[in-house]
Structures are given as C-alpha cells and as structure tokens.
Amino acid sequence: MINNTWIDYLYENILLKDEELNLLDIRENNGIIDIPIIKKTTRTRRTVAMLTVGGNNQTVPPINLVKTFTSPRTKKQFELTNMIYEWIRNGWVIREYRLAKDERTVKSEQFRMGVSLFQYKKQIKDQQETEKNESFLEWKNQWKQIQKSYSSPNLKRKEKLNRLNDIFDEMATKGNIDDIGSTWRFQKQLLFLHFLTAFYQISTIEHHFDWKQIGASYYRKIGGSKEFDAYKKEFIEVAEELLEYPLQLLGLSSLGTITPIYFTGPMEGKSVSYKYGPIHATTDLAVFTEDFRTDAEVLWVVENRGIVTRMAYEKNFLIDSKSFVVGIDGQLRSAHRRLIEQLVSNVKQVIIWTDVDEAGLIIAKDVGQIVGKSQAVTKWVVPPLEVVLNLEAFQSRYEGAIQVQKEEQEQEIGGVERWEKWISP
Numbered sequence: 374m375i376n377n378t379w380i381d382y383l384y385e386n387i388l389l390k391d392e393e394l395n396l397l398d399i400r401e402n403n404g405i406i407d408i409p410i411i412k413k414t415t416r417t418r419r420t421v422a423m424l425t426v427g428g429n430n431q432t433v434p435p436i437n438l439v440k441t442f443t444s445p446r447t448k449k450q451f452e453l454t455n456m457i458y459e460w461i462r463n464g465w466v467i468r469e470y471r472l473a474k475d476e477r478t479v480k481s482e483q484f485r486m487g488v489s490l491f492q493y494k495k496q497i498k499d500q501q502e503t504e505k506n507e508s509f510l511e512w513k514n515q516w517k518q519i520q521k522s523y524s525s526p527n528l529k530r531k532e533k534l535n536r537l538n539d540i541f542d543e544m545a546t547k548g549n550i551d552d553i554g555s556t557w558r559f560q561k562q563l564l565f566l567h568f569l570t571a572f573y574q575i576s577t578i579e580h581h582f583d584w585k586q587i588g589a590s591y592y593r594k595i596g597g598s599k600e601f602d603a604y605k606k607e608f609i610e611v612a613e614e615l616l617e618y619p620l621q622l623l624g625l626s627s628l629g630t631i632t633p634i635y636f637t638g639p640m641e642g643k644s645v646s647y648k649y650g651p652i653h654a655t656t657d658l659a660v661f662t663e664d665f666r667t668d669a670e671v672l673w674v675v676e677n678r679g680i681v682t683r684m685a686y687e688k689n690f691l692i693d694s695k696s697f698v699v700g701i702d703g704q705l706r707s708a709h710r711r712l713i714e715q716l717v718s719n720v721k722q723v724i725i726w727t728d729v730d731e732a733g734l735i736i737a738k739d740v741g742q743i744v745g746k747s748q749a750v751t752k753w754v755v756p757p758l759e760v761v762l763n764l765e766a767f768q769s770r771y772e773g774a775i776q777v778q779k780e781e782q783e784q785e786i787g788g789v790e791r792w793e794k795w796i797s798p
Contacts, residue, residue, distance in 0.1 A: 374399050375406055379426060379464075382488040383408075386445035387467065392421065404428045404462045420476045425468035426487065427461050434465045434490050439497075442466070442490060448483040457484075464489030508563055512570070513545050519574045530576070530623055533616050537573045540615075554611060561604070567591070568601045568608050569615075576624045583626055613707045619657050632657040632708055635678055637685040638697030640667045640716070649692050652685045657708035665715045669697035671796055672720040672749070674713060674740050676727040678702055683786055690789045694796055705736050713743050722750040724795055729756055729778075734771050738764065752795060758787050760795045 375396070383394060388410060395409040410422040438460065441449060451457050453468075460466045470482040486494075520538065544550055544566070554562050571591030575582050578590075584605065589598035601608055613619055633654045640647045640655075642663030647653045655665075671694055675681060681700040684691065691698070697716065701709045717723060723744045727733035737753055741764050744751050752760040753767035756774040761767050 374401050374428075375408065375426070379488050382445075382491060383424065383426075386491075387424065387469065387485060394424075395420070401428065405458065419474070420472060422469060422471045425461055427464040427489070429463050430489050431463035431465070432489065432493060434460075434463070434493055438465055438490060439494060442486040442494075445486045445491060448485060450482075451484050461487070463487075466490065505559055508559075509548070509550065512563065512566055515567075516541050516545060516570055519570070529618070533618050533623055534573060534576055536616065537569060541570065541573075553615075564601070564604070565608055565611065568604075569612060571601075572612065572620070572623075572625070579624060581624055581626050587625075610706070617707050617711065619661055619708070621658060622661055632706060634660065634699065634708060634712060635681050635702070636697065636699040637681055638667065638669050638691060640665050640697065642666075649688060652681060655712075657706065660708045660712045660715075665712060667697050667716050667719050668695075669716075669719070670695040670721045671697070672713070672716055672723045672744075673698040674723065674725050674744075675700050676703060676733055676736055680726065680786065684792075687789050687792075690792065694793065696796075701736065703732070705739050710743055713740065717744045717747040717749055720747075720749050722752060722796070723747075724752045724754065724760065726754040729771065729774050731775065734768070734775065737767065737771070741767075754795065758791055 380394065380396075388394070389412075391414075392410050392412050395411045398409050400407045404427060406426050406428055408424045408426065409420050410424060412419055412421045441447070448469075451466075457466070457468075461468055464487045466487045467485040468482070469485055471480045472478065473480045520541070544552075550559075550562050550566055554565055557565070568587070571587045575587055575590050579586070585598040587598075588600040588602075591597065592600055609620055609625075616623075633656055635652055635654050636647075637649075637652050638647070639649055640653075642659070642665045644663065645655075645659075655663075673684070673696060675684075675698060678700045681698050684696075684698045690696070697720070699709070699712065699716075723740075725737050725740050725744075727737045741751060741753070750762070752762055753764075753771075755761055755767055755770040761770060
C-alpha cells in the first residue's frame with residue numbers, strides 16, 4: 374500500500390525517537406492512506422499519532438506550497454478542505470495528528486512536507502547547484518584567459534592588483550565564492566566577482582578609465598558597459614573595503630564622488646597641517662595618499678557628525694585634554710579604518726561613542742577591533758553616559774539598552790564635565 378520511498382522519508386524526517394510505523398493497520402481510501410504511529414517501551418505499546426499521506430505522486434506542486442514548506446521540519450496549520458485533501462492525495466503534504474494517552478483524543482494537528490514536495494524541492498536545489506557550478510566554471514575560464522602578473526612603477530597599484538590576483542587564484546582553487554558578499558544571493562556574488570575581474574583587467578591595461586569602460590572592455594558586446602550599473606555604488610564600496618584602497622587611485626575616474634571625513638583636532642601629513650580650532654575635513658583620497666599623525670593623546674571615534682560639531686565648540690576642553698575627534702557619518706568605510714589605524718599609534722586612549730542601536734553596536738565592535746591592535750586603552754560609551762573598558766561589558770550593556778530604547782547620540786551628549794570623567798583613569 375505504501376512504497377519504500379515513503380517509508381524511508383517518514384522514518385528520516387517525521388517520526389520521533391522510538392516511534393515506528395504500524396504498517397499492519399494501514400487504511401486506504403480513495404488515494405489517501407492513514408498510517409498509525411506506535412511507540413514501544415519495555416512494558417507498553419501505544420499508538421501516539423496518525424499520519425495521513427497520499428498514494429499518488431505528482432511531481433510539480435503549487436508554487437505557494439514550495440514557498441510555505443522550507444523543510445520537512447516545517448509545521449503549518451490548515452483548514453481541512455477539498456483542496457487540502459488533494460494536496461495530501463498527491464503526496465505534497467502530510468497530515469499529522471498527535472494523540473493523548475488514551476490513544477483516541479487528538480492532542481495536536483499540523484501539516485508537514487510530503488515526499489513528492491520534498492523530491493521536487495531537492496530536484497530544484499540540485500538544478501540550481503548545477504547552474505551555480507557551471508556559472509562559476511565560466512568565470513574561472515575567463516579568469517584564466519586574462520590572468521597575468523602585473524608590473525607597474527606605481528608600487529601601491531601593483532600591490533593592490535596583485536592582491537586581487539591572489540584572491541582570484543584562491544577562489545578558483547577553493548571552487549566557491551562564499552567569502553564575497555556573504556549576505557548576497559549567488560547571482561549578485563557572481564556578478565560582483567565578474568566586476569572585480571573586469572576592473573582588474575582594465576586596470577592592468579589603462580592608466581585611467583571611466584566606469585563604462587569596465588563592463589564594455591570585459592563583455593565586448595552591446596550593453597556590456599551597463600552590466601554593473603544596477604549595483605555601481607555598492608560594488609565600488611565593497612571593492613574598496615576588500616582592497617582597503619580607493620578605486621580612484623587604481624585608475625577609475627569620473628566617479629564624481631569623494632568621501633569627506635570630518636574631524637576636529639591636530640593632525641599632520643606630508644603636505645597638510647591642521648590645528649585645534651574649527652571642524653576640518655579631509656577625504657578618502659587624501660587618507661590613502663598621506664601618512665597622517667597626531668600629537669593628541671585621546672582619540673574620540675564618534676558615529677555622528679553632530680557630536681563632532683558639538684565637541685568642536687569646546688576648544689579649551691579639546692586642548693586641555695589633548696583630544697582628537699573623528700566622525701564616521703554612520704558608516705565605517707575603508708578610509709575611516711585607514712585614518713584610525715594611522716592615528717591610533719600616537720594616542721594613549723581611544724573612546725568609541727555610537728548610537729544605541731544595532732548599527733551602532735556593529736560599528737563600535739568593528740572600531741574596537743581596529744584599535745585593539747595598538748597599545749592604547751580602549752573605552753566604549755554605554756547608557757546612561759558611562760564608559761566600560763572591555764568589549765564583553767560593552768556588548769552586554771548595549772544589547773540590554775537596545776531592548777529598552779534605541780536612541781541617537783545627540784539625545785544624550787552630556788558635556789565637558791562628563792567627558793573629562795570618561796578620560797580620567
């Protein structure tokens with residue numbers, strides 16, 4: 374009455390520990406099969422549940438069922454209608470109802486994924502995996518065709534492009550791209566990989582090039598120049614995070630965007646010098662071409678520009694405490710990382726201050742990792758306007774505060790007296 378495929382599926386995915394199918398008491402009616410589940414102990418043999426499954430095997434289920442049941446463990450509640458009986462009959466869903474100790478009273482009822490739906494989803498997954506492997510192999514072959522050792526009098530450009538070369542070689546060897554854009558779907562990951570490859574290709578040939586040339590020279594077809602347009606901003610940002618370097622300094626021109634970095638306090642580079650006073654601004658390009666340093670002793674890393682503005686008004690405090698304040702404008706970019714890495718080697722302590730929300734938590738942890746490589750004492754500002762000295766205490770306090778009430782930095786700024794307390798040992 375029921376084939377081995379069904380039996381194996383039920384034992385692997387539906388039955389609980391020490392449960393068995395009572396195949397001797399199966400009842401079948403109009404393509405629908407009722408199977409008792411028994412549980413045996415050394416003293417008892419009790420019927421604990423009943424499964425209703427289908428005798429047919431229809432291969433293509435309704436699309437809404439494919440989306441509803443993500444795995445055999447998924448349990449759903451349905452009103453038992455003619456349509457539901459049809460789903461059961463075709464092997465797409467299973468009706469499972471658990472019995473009380475009297476073996477008659479229904480304790481709970483739910484619907485589970487049937488074997489036909491399970492096989493269909495597995496077939497789709499296998500097909501997708503095959504397509505992924507073929508797409509990856511296509512990229513791998515393209516990379517082999519353009520791969521070369523890059524030599525250039527520009528040592529930084531040579532270093533970054535050879536780093537890309539190494540990244541591609543490692544991916545080709547591993548056979549996957551899981552490390553790129555891990556939160557993205559595969560197709561977006563693959564497109565980004567093609568973008569990096571296209572960028573590498575043109576950057577080894579042209580000293581300067583614009584955005585449209587990247588796709589055009591890579592795909593060599595009508596519309597190729599637009600292949601990466603949908604994710605232009607995102608792809609550039611992630612590529613710069615990966616290389617820890619602006620693409621503009623690797624040949625990409627005509628971007629029309631320069632990332633400003635706002636700060637207040639003393640800082641010097643090879644060609645510029647900033648003093649205590651107003652708010653200053655540098656750019657991502659300057660950070661990667663200058664070697665900045667500061668004679669400040671306290672580095673404040675704050676999330677919002679408003680905090681930089683507020684602290685800049687307190688010039689005497691900044692001078693007396695030898696403080697330098699840098700704002701990251703809500704997102705920690707590669708240029709911010711670079712500047713913090715440059716300055717942290719000169720200071721005695723770092724104070725990290727972000728919004729009380731999930732993004733602020735992530736930013737503060739990331740900054741903590743950057744400055745943790747130095748000898749500076751690291752402090753995190755936590756509600757209610759206090760500082761803690763280790764990451765575990767910070768994370769615990771922040772996660773608790775987020776559950777109570779999220780808030781921006783500007784809601785609770787404090788003032789000079791409180792800031793001085795934070796700096797004090």
